[in-house]
Amino acid sequence: MQSPEADQSHSRATLTLAVSRAGFRITDARRAIIDLILTRDGAFDSSDLIADARRRKLVVGRATIFRMLDVLADLGAIERIDLPNGAHSYVRCLGSRHHHHLVCTNCQRSSDVEDGGIADLVVAMAQSAGYVLEHHRLELFGICPSCQGRSRDK
Amino acid sequence: MQSPEADQSHSRATLTLAVSRAGFRITDARRAIIDLILTRDGAFDSSDLIADARRRKLVVGRATIFRMLDVLADLGAIERIDLPNGAHSYVRCLGSRHHHHLVCTNCQRSSDVEDGGIADLVVAMAQSAGYVLEHHRLELFGICPSCQGRSRDK
DNA sequence: CGTCAATTGAGACACAGTCTCGACAAGCGG
DNA sequence: CCGCTTGTCGAGACTGTGTCTCAATTGACG
Numbered sequence: 001m002q003s004p005e006a007d008q009s010h011s012r013a014t015l016t017l018a019v020s021r022a023g024f025r026i027t028d029a030r031r032a033i034i035d036l037i038l039t040r041d042g043a044f045d046s047s048d049l050i051a052d053a054r055r056r057k058l059v060v061g062r063a064t065i066f067r068m069l070d071v072l073a074d075l076g077a078i079e080r081i082d083l084p085n086g087a088h089s090y091v092r093c094l095g096s097r098h099h100h101h102l103v104c105t106n107c108q109r110s111s112d113v114e115d116g117g118i119a120d121l122v123v124a125m126a127q128s129a130g131y132v133l134e135h136h137r138l139e140l141f142g143i144c145p146s147c148q149g150r151s152r153d154k
Numbered sequence: 155m156q157s158p159e160a161d162q163s164h165s166r167a168t169l170t171l172a173v174s175r176a177g178f179r180i181t182d183a184r185r186a187i188i189d190l191i192l193t194r195d196g197a198f199d200s201s202d203l204i205a206d207a208r209r210r211k212l213v214v215g216r217a218t219i220f221r222m223l224d225v226l227a228d229l230g231a232i233e234r235i236d237l238p239n240g241a242h243s244y245v246r247c248l249g250s251r252h253h254h255h256l257v258c259t260n261c262q263r264s265s266d267v268e269d270g271g272i273a274d275l276v277v278a279m280a281q282s283a284g285y286v287l288e289h290h291r292l293e294l295f296g297i298c299p300s301c302q303g304r305s306r307d308k
Numbered sequence: 309c310g311t312c313a314a315t316t317g318a319g320a321c322a323c324a325g326t327c328t329c330g331a332c333a334a335g336c337g338g
Numbered sequence: 339c340c341g342c343t344t345g346t347c348g349a350g351a352c353t354g355t356g357t358c359t360c361a362a363t364t365g366a367c368g
Contacts, residue, residue, distance in 0.1 A: 025314060025365050046355070061317035066356060082236040084289055086325095088355085102285055113279050118272065122294060125267050130299035131256055135238055139291045140276060145284035179334050179345060200324070215348035220325060240356095242324085309368100316363065324355085332347070338340085 012038060018075055032058050033068040037092065042109035043081065043101075045089040081139050104144035113140065166192060172229055186212050187222040191246065196263035197235065197255075199243040235293050258298035267294065 015034050020026050036052050037044075046065060053060045069090060072078045078090045081101055091101050091110045098119060103110045118138060126133035169188050174180050190206050191198075200219060207214045223244060226232045232244045235255055245255050245264045252273060257264045272292060280287035 027315065027365070029316065059317075061319095062355095063318085063357075064316065067315085080240065082240075082291075084291070086234065086236075086242060088240060100279075102280055102283055104285070105288055111283050111285070113283055116275065116279050118275060118279075121270065121272060121275070122292070125254075125270050125272075126256055126294055126296050129256055129265050129267055130302075131258070131265070131294070131296040132302060133294060133296040134259055135295040137236075137238070137291070137293045137295075138276070140280055140285070140287060141289040141291075142280050142285040142287040148286060181334070181346065183347065213348075215350090216324095217326075217349085218347065221346085311368090312364105312366100314363105314365080316361100318361105319359095321358070322356090325353085327352075328350095330347100330349105332345105334343100334345080336342090338342105 015072075015077055018077065019071065022071075022075055024071060029060050029064045030068060032060055033065060034072075037072070037078065037090075040092070042107065043083070043089040043091045043103050044108075045087065084141055100138045100140060102140040102142065104147055105141045106143055106147040109144050109146075111144070169226075169231060172231065173225065176225075176229055178225060183214050183218050184222060186214055187219060188226075191226070191232065191244075194246070196261065197237070197243040197245045197257050198262070199241065238295055254292045254294060256294040256296065256298075258301055259295045260297055260301040263298050263300075265298070 012031075012034055015038070016026055016031065019030060019034075024030070032053070033049065036049050036056075036058075040048065040052075046062075046069060049065050049069075050062055053065070069078065069080075073080055073090070076093060076096055079093050079101065080088060080090055081103065082088055083103070084105070089108075091103070093099070094112050098115050099112045100115065100118070101110050102113050119136070122136045122138075123133050166185075166188055169192070170180055170185065173184060173188075178184070186207070187203065190203050190210075190212075194202065194206075200216075200223060203219050203223075204216055207219070223232065223234075227234055227244070230247060230250055233247050233255065234242060234244055235257065236242055237257070238259070243262075245257070247253070248266050252269050253266045254269065254272070255264050256267050273290070276290045276292075277287050
């Protein structure tokens with residue numbers, strides 16, 4: 001859209017460029033993993049990707065997937081979240097601004113939500129306890145619009 | 155919940171009573187684990203407890219510790235949180251009301267903080283995305299007052 | 309095209325957490 | 339106080355996630 005780097009929209013090209021800009025080589029494995037992630041909808045975990053890769057008969061080691069997940073998390077292209085049951089998963093981040101994730105507990109689909117003033121509130125909360133806030137994590141879990149309709153009979 | 159002595163302060167007796175009230179037997183292992191947790195200050199994880207138990211030469215199986223952690227989490231006496239690095243840990247909860255935890259990234263000590271209006275904000279955020287919120291998790295990480303003083307020379 | 313370091317896949321490894329199972333003991337009724 | 343019942347126990351096998359090592363490969367750049 002605007003300036004090239006402000007646009008975080010997730011096309012294979014943009015992501016690949018970001019990886020390359022960050023000083024990483026573009027390899028077959030990395031391209032493949034980016035593809036895998038782009039075709040995922042919602043929260044996924046490492047085993048989802050590993051299964052996807054196997055299904056497509058891609059030869060990608062488990063370790064490579066974990067490594068790539070780290071790289072992308074560092075670049076802010078994905079974020080690691082923790083499901084209510086304690087398992088870890090990842091979600092794609094669409095924008096680079098500070099935001100949070102809303103994950104459907106039924107279908108795992110996720111939406112980004114604006115911080116909406118939480119950040120300030122949270123800093124104030126920490127301050128009143130005498131802490132200097134470094135980092136906060138907010139994760140929302142609920143039922144997404146499309147699962148709401150479907151779950152009446154459940 | 156019911157009587158005033160359902161006071162949240164964590165004495166061994168109160169906790170033990172809560173466990174018993176919930177229909178669980180009071181065993182040596184459970185008493186020992188409650189003790190271990192009460193002498194912990196701040197966030198701890200299962201391996202901390204296992205190490206503590208070994209140090210005190212208590213004979214408590216790993217599985218028992220995990221089981222007890224689950225029980226206490228169900229009772230709301232402790233809460234499971236996720237550290238920024240992805241590891242899991244637990245913190246004691248002082249009150250039963252909805253609250254969040256503020257964990258010191260340096261010493262792991264933790265404080266409970268009031269929700270302070272976050273809950274409403276969060277429901278609104280979810281609503282505007284069309285989700286019905288079920289659950290949210292907010293974790294704050296920062297430097298606690300006593301570590302702030304000490305970290306000047308670090 | 310050649311060099312060289314980054315990256316790879318495979319598999320060993322570390323570790324958290326779960327499960328199973330026979331032994332044991334808490335709590336209760338007698 | 340004494341047995342019974344059944345929840346709970348500890349040990350260790352097991353599972354699954356994530357990390358590490360290492361020799362072989364390959365991307366990027368000249």
